[in-house]
Amino acid sequence: MTDTPDSGKLLHDLRSKCSSLKSAAELYKDCSAAEKKEMLALMNAAAAEITKLLAQLDKA
Amino acid sequence: MEKLNIFVLEDDKLAQKVMAAHLAAHNTDLAGDLKTALKKIEAGKYDIGFFDLMLGPDDDYSGLKAIAAAAQKGIYCVVVSSSDSDDVIDRAYALGARDFYAKGNEESNVSDILRKFIQNRKAAGAADIFASAFITADPETRAAAAEALKYAPTELPILVLGPSGTGKTSLARILHEHSGREGAFVSINCSAYTEDLLEAELFGYRKGAFTGASETRKGRLLEAHRGTLFLDEIGTMSLNMQMKLLKAIEERSFYPLGSEKPERSEFRIISATLEDPQELIARGKMRFDLFQRVHGYTISLKPLSRRPCDIAPLLQHFTKGGRRLSFTQEARAYMESYAWPGNVRELKKFTDLLSCGAEGRIDLAAVQKHLKGREAAAAPARDGELYAYALAHGLEAALDKTAGEIIERSLRENGGKRTKTMADLKISTRLFYSTLKKLGLDNDGEKK
DSSP: OOOOHHHHHHHHHHHHHHHHHHHHHHHHTTSOHHHHHHHHHHHHHHHHHHHHHHHHHHHO | OOOOEEEEEOOOHHHHHHHHHHTTTSEEEEESSHHHHHHHHHHOOOSEEEEOSOOSTTOOSTHHHHHHHHHHTTOEEEEEESOOOHHHHHHHHHHTEEEEEETTOHHHHHHHHHHHHHHHHHHHHSOOGGGTTSOOOOHHHHHHHHHHHHTTTSSOOEEEEOOTTSSHHHHHHHHHHTTTOSSOEEEEEGGGSOHHHHHHHHHEEOTTSSTTOOSOEEOHHHHTTTSEEEEETGGGSOHHHHHHHHHHHHHSEEOOBTOSSOEEOOOEEEEEESSOHHHHHHTTSSOHHHHHHHOSEEEEOOOGGGOGGGHHHHHHHHTTTSOOOEEOHHHHHHHHHSOOTTHHHHHHHHHHHHHTSSOSEEOHHHHHHHOOOHHHHHHHHHHHHHHHHHHHHOHHHHHHHHHHHHHHHHHHHTTTOHHHHHHHHTOOHHHHHHHHHHTTBOTTSOBO
């Protein structure tokens, strides 16, 4: 299957978000309590973006 | 660790947070869009910059513009991106990026990049090693050593090839000093031990492990933890020892003699041999799998006879701070055409002999007194090297090279007299001139 330009872009964004989430998860255990809270909020936002991207990919 | 000024261009908030955490020990400046990035790059002073390429969902790799601006200001640009098409990678490098990493493994990538950057900067800014620690004026040797130094801060094993006395140990030490490794430089000459003794030296032993083991002793592998293990004359090691060493390298752990408790050691290997490793493998003297483990980057050091321009600076170096010597023109010419079978080590011994002599002004007779049998010594030292050249360029090229070197030398020793050279070497005029032409030499055997 050949990716349409749109799905190519979606896949790039998906890879990018997933990579950030993975790197953040690796860092999480070493964060202070305040940092953990901030990090978790950002990780949740990234996870929501990933869900959104997956839905768009499904339609593409 | 040295504190660096670091710039980060990254639009994703979570990725920004990750980068900031990994760069916490440095002064870090973040930008989330191109406009802010260009402003900061223009106004700031940064050592290194990390660049994302796609800034936002509809962006068209605008991070590339920031790379161009940063590279112009001399910032070491590293791309950390999820874009991995060859076209984008090519464009990033063409615009001045020095490294390109895929996103997602920042924990190890970022620290590796910073370590390499700091070490390379240290290497470039260090006092000229070619005038102090590794004396050479030979452009080819300088280029080879400078290239090897680029691999110093990596984990890659390095294999140093070259005849005895060419400075393999000195180079290994310099590579360790530029590696940024916190452990020690531990050197062992494998040819100096019997198999049993070498095993005890490398792996260490527990008290009572064998007769004479009156106390527990740490082996060289453990001494080299987080440092460098330099295995000189690795080609002399028995196959049995090679297998044990290979296991220790692969598993990063080993058992000292008489111990049931494994020891862990993270050492980087630099090894050296004066023989051609491929030939050793072919002769069954070296295990191929061990060779694969120790030859990540290979550097070959030329014998001193092939870099006569090094003789004067080495003489100067050896007499620094002591008795200075002066050489007549003939004495210099003789030294430059001498075969130096013992290479730099022989030159050092020769200088010591002259320094202890009665005269400070050295003439041809004084030099000849200490340098005898010059013709006989040259060939064996170059044997392995010539073989390696033939493997790389083909037999015909190797034969041309050898013929050229013999003609060049004979011409020099005959004071440029072509007829005498052809008569001495018993060659035709046609062979004489065609060989010179093939090697880009003029009719006097000099480089055109």
